[in-house]
Amino acid sequence: MAAEELDAAAKAAEEVSAAAANEEAPSAPDSFSAATAKESVPPRPLGSLLIKPPSEVSSDPNFAVVCAFIDRFGGECGVQCPNIGDLQDMIEASSREVRQDWIVFQVKLLRKLKKSVSTDKWERALTKFAHTYSPQDGWELERFGYRNSRPALKVRLIKNLLEAQFDVNPKFKQEINQKTAKDLRSQPLGTDR
Numbered sequence: 697m698a699a700e701e702l703d704a705a706a707k708a709a710e711e712v713s714a715a716a717a718n719e720e721a722p723s724a725p726d727s728f729s730a731a732t733a734k735e736s737v738p739p740r741p742l743g744s745l746l747i748k749p750p751s752e753v754s755s756d757p758n759f760a761v762v763c764a765f766i767d768r769f770g771g772e773c774g775v776q777c778p779n780i781g782d783l784q785d786m787i788e789a790s791s792r793e794v795r796q797d798w799i800v801f802q803v804k805l806l807r808k809l810k811k812s813v814s815t816d817k818w819e820r821a822l823t824k825f826a827h828t829y830s831p832q833d834g835w836e837l838e839r840f841g842y843r844n845s846r847p848a849l850k851v852r853l854i855k856n857l858l859e860a861q862f863d864v865n866p867k868f869k870q871e872i873n874q875k876t877a878k879d880l881r882s883q884p885l886g887t888d889r
Contacts, residue, residue, distance in 0.1 A: 751847075752788075752847045753788055753847050756847070758848070758851045758855045759855075761855050762783070762854055762855050763780050764882070765858045765859070766778075766783070766858075767780075768880075768882070769858075769861075769868075772872065773861055773868055774808055774865065774867055775801065775804045775808060776801075777801070778797070778801060790842065790843065791844070791847070792843075793843075794843060799818050800815065802818060802822060802854070803815050803818050805861070806818075806821055806822070808861060808868070809860050809861070809865065811825070819841065822837060825856075825857065826849075829856045833849055833852060833853065837849070
C-alpha cells in the first residue's frame with residue numbers, strides 16, 4: 697500500500713509541476729516549447745541578488761591613491777581625515793547634497809596649502825585649485841559646478857589636494873622628511889609564485 701501511495705504522490709507532483717510550467721511559459725511559436733524556454737535561461741545564483749556592483753568611486757585608481765595617503769599620512773597631515781568608508785560616501789553623495797564635514801575637510805586642506813578660503817566660497821577656491829593642475833578639470837567645475845561634476849573629477853581633486861601637501865605644507869613636509877625610507881614604503885599585498 698505504501699508503494700501505491702508514493703506513486704500517487706509522484707503523479708500528483710508531476711501534474712502540479714506541469715500545470716505550473718504551462719502557466720509560467722509565455723506564448724511561443726509551435727517549434728519552441730515551454731521546456732526549451734526554461735532550459736535556455738540559466739538559473740540565477742541566490743547570492744547574486746545581494747552583491748552590489750562596484751561604484752564609480754571605488755573602481756577609480758585615484759581613489760586607491762587617496763585611501764593609501766589617508767592610511768599612511770592621515771595623522772601627519774594636520775587635518776582630521778575621514779575614514780575610507782565615510783570618504784566614499786561623501787564623494788558619492790556630493791551629487792545630491794554636499795555634506796558640511798566634506799566642505800570643511802576640503803577647506804582645511806586648501807588652507808594647509810596657504811590658500812585663504814572661507815567656507816562660503818569653497819567651491820570657487822576648489823575651481824581655482826583645479827586650474828593649477830588641470831585646465832579641463834577647472835573648466836568642468838566652472839561650467840557644471842561641484843555638485844554636478846563627475847565623481848572621477850571629485851576623486852582627482854581630492855587626490856591632488858592631498859598630494860600638494862607634500863610640496864606646500866611645511867609642517868607635513870618636515871615630518872615626512874624625518875621618516876626613514878623603510879617607514880614610508882608600503883608592504884606588498886601579495887607575491888607571485
